[in-house]
Amino acid sequence: MAQEKMLSGCAAAAQGAKFAEVEVICSFPIRPYTAIMMELARMVANGELDAEFIHGEGEHAQVSVALGASAAGARAYTGSSGVGVTYAFEVYSPAAGGRYPLQMAIADRTLDPPGDFGSEHTDAMSARDQGWLMGWAATPQEVFDNTVINYRVGEDPRIMLPQFVCQDGYFLSHIPDKVILPELSQVREFLPPYRAPHPLSPQCPVSHGPQIRPDQGAPMDAQRAMTFLDLPKVIEKATDDFNRIFGRNYDPFLEKYKMEDAEIAFFIQGAHANTCKSAINHLRSQGVKAGMVRPRWIRPWPTEQITEALSQVKVVGCVESSTSYGGATRGGNLIHEVRTSLYDLDKRPLVTSFMAGLGGDVIMLEDFYYMAKILTQMAKDKKTHQLVYWVGFEEEI
Amino acid sequence: MTQAFDYKKQILEPIKSLRGAPREEMYLPGHRTCSGCGPALNYRLVAKAAGKETIFIGPTGCMYVANSSYLCTPYAVAWIHSQITNGGAVASGIEAAYKTLMRRGKYDGPFPNVIVMAGDGGSVDIGLQAMSGLMYRGHDVLFICYDNESYANTGIQTSPTSPYGANTTFTPPGKLIPEGKTLFPKDPPQLVIGGHPAVKYVATTCVSYPLDLMNKVRKALNYDGPTFLHMLAPCPKGWKFDEKLTLDMGRLAVETGMWTIYEWENGQYKYSHIPKKYQPVGEYMKYQGRFSHLKAEHIARMQAFVDAKIQRIKAIPVEAPVPTPKSGSKSRA
Numbered sequence: 001m002a003q004e005k006m007l008s009g010c011a012a013a014a015q016g017a018k019f020a021e022v023e024v025i026c027s028f029p030i031r032p033y034t035a036i037m038m039e040l041a042r043m044v045a046n047g048e049l050d051a052e053f054i055h056g057e058g059e060h061a062q063v064s065v066a067l068g069a070s071a072a073g074a075r076a077y078t079g080s081s082g083v084g085v086t087y088a089f090e091v092y093s094p095a096a097g098g099r100y101p102l103q104m105a106i107a108d109r110t111l112d113p114p115g116d117f118g119s120e121h122t123d124a125m126s127a128r129d130q131g132w133l134m135g136w137a138a139t140p141q142e143v144f145d146n147t148v149i150n151y152r153v154g155e156d157p158r159i160m161l162p163q164f165v166c167q168d169g170y171f172l173s174h175i176p177d178k179v180i181l182p183e184l185s186q187v188r189e190f191l192p193p194y195r196a197p198h199p200l201s202p203q204c205p206v207s208h209g210p211q212i213r214p215d216q217g218a219p220m221d222a223q224r225a226m227t228f229l230d231l232p233k234v235i236e237k238a239t240d241d242f243n244r245i246f247g248r249n250y251d252p253f254l255e256k257y258k259m260e261d262a263e264i265a266f267f268i269q270g271a272h273a274n275t276c277k278s279a280i281n282h283l284r285s286q287g288v289k290a291g292m293v294r295p296r297w298i299r300p301w302p303t304e305q306i307t308e309a310l311s312q313v314k315v316v317g318c319v320e321s322s323t324s325y326g327g328a329t330r331g332g333n334l335i336h337e338v339r340t341s342l343y344d345l346d347k348r349p350l351v352t353s354f355m356a357g358l359g360g361d362v363i364m365l366e367d368f369y370y371m372a373k374i375l376t377q378m379a380k381d382k383k384t385h386q387l388v389y390w391v392g393f394e395e396e397i
Numbered sequence: 398m399t400q401a402f403d404y405k406k407q408i409l410e411p412i413k414s415l416r417g418a419p420r421e422e423m424y425l426p427g428h429r430t431c432s433g434c435g436p437a438l439n440y441r442l443v444a445k446a447a448g449k450e451t452i453f454i455g456p457t458g459c460m461y462v463a464n465s466s467y468l469c470t471p472y473a474v475a476w477i478h479s480q481i482t483n484g485g486a487v488a489s490g491i492e493a494a495y496k497t498l499m500r501r502g503k504y505d506g507p508f509p510n511v512i513v514m515a516g517d518g519g520s521v522d523i524g525l526q527a528m529s530g531l532m533y534r535g536h537d538v539l540f541i542c543y544d545n546e547s548y549a550n551t552g553i554q555t556s557p558t559s560p561y562g563a564n565t566t567f568t569p570p571g572k573l574i575p576e577g578k579t580l581f582p583k584d585p586p587q588l589v590i591g592g593h594p595a596v597k598y599v600a601t602t603c604v605s606y607p608l609d610l611m612n613k614v615r616k617a618l619n620y621d622g623p624t625f626l627h628m629l630a631p632c633p634k635g636w637k638f639d640e641k642l643t644l645d646m647g648r649l650a651v652e653t654g655m656w657t658i659y660e661w662e663n664g665q666y667k668y669s670h671i672p673k674k675y676q677p678v679g680e681y682m683k684y685q686g687r688f689s690h691l692k693a694e695h696i697a698r699m700q701a702f703v704d705a706k707i708q709r710i711k712a713i714p715v716e717a718p719v720p721t722p723k724s725g726s727k728s729r730a
Contacts, residue, residue, distance in 0.1 A: 068490025
């Protein structure tokens with residue numbers, strides 16, 4: 001029988017890994033993701049889950065252990081937060097280039113300095129171009145679901161890529177919400193056992209990761225890039241199957257909220273979207289036609305879907321929870337790709353960005369009202385006055 | 398994890414003579430190492446001794462860069478590249494995978510020999526953390542440090558095992574630093590022995606003593622749990638000696654006390670190949686261009702370092718290496 005439980009994002013991730021019947025787990029403590037590993041350690045210790053649980057000597061080792069396990073044909077699971085995510089950086093490209101579909105949970109944490117436990121997406125965002133799948137959940141339920149869906153997509157023989165399954169630290173990782181835990185048989189129907197096409201095995205003596213010549217590099221890069229072209233249809237099918245088997249109603253790529261007649265739209269990822277939706281309800285009651293688009297994946301970036309979803313609005317405000325110091329807008333990361341997704345429209349919306357939710361700051365309802373005011377003004381003026389607004393640091397408008 | 402499970406451990410018999418060594422090669426010709434390459438010969442012997450039920454992990458180094466050209470690698474057994482940093486960690490993951498896969502009935506072969514073939518940098522410099530993690534956690538993995546005493550593949554830069562006085566491209570002798578490298582090397586086996594209670598077997602050997610080398614590989618593989626072998630692998634290019642002298646350099650290293658051959662098993666040291674009378678270190682150094690700039694006082698410092706090391710051996714009871722005990726399939730908790 002499916003069960004409903006109150007679980008934090010971390011506990012939901014651990015349940016996702018358990019239901020995915022992961023075979024090798026590698027841990028290292030760093031807040032806030034640590035709670036995932038504490039849960040899994042408990043499950044292994046009391047026999048709920050038959051897996052090898054390895055205490056890595058750091059995040060670099062965690063991803064390395066998972067890489068080795070995945071190469072040998074095991075379903076591997078690891079995770080981290082903040083500077084742990086950046087410490088493991090060397091191994092991200094080998095994991096993707098070697099086509100090892102291991103999974104890494106990330107519960108975001110601000111990078112140092114100064115030491116800050118708060119959530120911010122910069123840790124994970126810094127690794128977004130390493131060839132992994134990447135996306136943020138907005139609820140503990142979605143964390144559970146994304147854990148299972150990511151293994152299904154990443155292990156698809158056409159894809160074979162590792163996955164970052166991200167959630168906001170604390171806001172999601174440590175706040176319980178209702179989570180429906182399915183039957184194991186449902187998960188088994190959805191997620192077949194992992195079969196590595198060329199596992200590292202004495203029964204199949206192949207060489208993994210040999211040296212290539214420079215002229216062999218471009219074709220391999222192209223092949224990896226091409227995989228991302230195949231990804232949308234694999235994600236669509238996996239989401240359809242998931243919705244059918246588990247009785248859910250996910251759009252494969254985007255959560256759209258009150259977008260049917262929206263004139264201004266927030267583009268936001270992760271758990272702050274929940275506050276955003278409450279803000280939109282209030283704004284609507286005040287006669288502001290606001291809506292929200294929340295990407296469930298940013299790798300692959302759902303370009304066509306974003307173009308379509310935002311094509312009818314007048315103004316888009318990207319709510320950035322990560323930094324891109326010195327980038328095109330001197331602000332965050334999402335706006336670059338949102339603008340690119342809209343550039344070829346004949347009648348494209350204005351796009352600006354808001355630096356908010358940095359360092360673990362809560363994005364309050366008032367912050368969204370402030371942003372809405374700017375977006376409304378832009379719609380009225382038909383002009384982008386600024387590419388970036390640092391919420392809380394700008395002059396009153 | 399907690400339940401006893403029979404992992405079908407392989408037992409490799411001792412090789413009694415070179416003539417009796419397996420004919421089958423698991424490390425094949427066709428690679429791009431320098432002529433006279435000590436590490437390549439080393440690899441061939443290790444692979445031969447280990448046999449086909451083996452998985453090699455090759456951290457970046459000469460044995461990766463000069464060996465593993467795409468579509469023509471020399472490995473006839475399963476092999477995976479790891480970063481120079483993480484040989485121990487990747488090996489841990491592979492070993493852990495086989496444990497779960499065998500418990501869940503997804504793999505029916507014998508438990509594979511999992512061997513890391515790391516250079517000195519990949520073992521005790523940038524690779525130290527991952528190596529130590531593996532040794533600490535008790536994975537059933539053989540970690541081999543093939544020691545050519547420098548970062549040779551990148552153009553002979555000093556590593557923590559480069560000897561005192563070596564001229565490397567990061568320790569060139571000059572007016573202010575006449576001896577080149579001023580530091581004395583790390584001692585890899587002692588790093589392992591000194592702080593890893595899960596380790597029961599550590600040994601040193603050298604490519605110039607192939608029977609000793611192959612039997613230590615087999616003995617290490619027969620152990621349940623982590624083992625470590627430190628192998629001297631002379632490098633004609635890095636040490637600047639005539640390429641036909643590779644095996645002679647290994648023998649001279651042993652005969653001068655620059656290299657000692659021993660086993661450490663369950664807390665006991667057993668030395669072998671101890672010369673009746675040690676030759677002066679100069680007899681070893683004079684063939685090698687990396688030492689040609691040294692003055693008598695530098696060589697005297699090297700001699701004093703070696704004398705102190707040999708002194709330690711004399712304090713330890715000396716025995717020949719014991720052959721591998723025969724035993725059947727073992728089960729592990």
